[in-house]
Amino acid sequence: xxxxxxxxxxxxxxQILADEWGVSADVWSVTSWTELRRDGVAAEREAFLDPGAxxxxxxxxxxxxxxxxPVIAVCDYAxxxxxxxxxxxxxxxxxxxxxxxxxxxxxxxxxxxxxxxxQSMVVRALQMLAARGEVEHSIAVEAFKKYRIDDVNAAG
Numbered sequence: 001x002x003x004x005x006x007x008x009x010x011x012x013x014x015q016i017l018a019d020e021w022g023v024s025a026d027v028w029s030v031t032s033w034t035e036l037r038r039d040g041v042a043a044e045r046e047a048f049l050d051p052g053a054x055x056x057x058x059x060x061x062x063x064x065x066x067x068x069x070p071v072i073a074v075c076d077y078a079x080x081x082x083x084x085x086x087x088x089x090x091x092x093x094x095x096x097x098x099x100x101x102x103x104x105x106x107x108x109x110x111x112x113x114x115x116x117x118x119q120s121m122v123v124r125a126l127q128m129l130a131a132r133g134e135v136e137h138s139i140a141v142e143a144f145k146k147y148r149i150d151d152v153n154a155a156g
Contacts, residue, residue: 001073001082003030009111010074012118017125021139025069025125033073033081036060040088058088067091070128074116092128096121112155119147119155 002010010027017023030036040058047055057065064071070092073082079097086093098114111117115124126140148154 001028001030001071003033003075003082005076006074006116009116009118010121013121013125016118016122021122021126021135021143023125023129023135026067028063030073030075030082033075033084036088037084040085060085060088061090064090069134070094070125070132072096072121072124072128074121076111076116092132094124094128096124106155108155109152112149112152115149117155119143120149123147123149 007027007029014025014027017025036059040060043056043058043061046053071089072094073085073089074096075082076098078099079095081097083095083097086095096114096116098110098116100114108117112120123140123143126135126143129135130137130140144150
């Protein structure tokens, strides 16, 4: 899941995952994290106020119900922004966001520092897949080293 300027980075990560690691991924553009949360909270409230009625699942929960893999939510805002939908995601879930400012001299370096660039998304996805036993842990380690995730100067 990606919003705003992070959508192209997520699409790049999708391509890298496929081309270099043989991992298929979907990219979904989020137009409003807040609206997704509002819908989820409204669904919970409806269920609370009418316990005898059929439960309406949150829009996001419904859409992700058949998604097989982990979900990574990324934005160029603080990670709390996408994290507000956590309870409505029926999958393993991680957020990546820009939690701070002033740590680099270029935008690419800032994206790397906050782990919101394409290569950081690739590594996070591989780490989550490794935690689920779907890829070898060594693959995630190899990707981390290949992209020099811990070096802001390695960002493209």
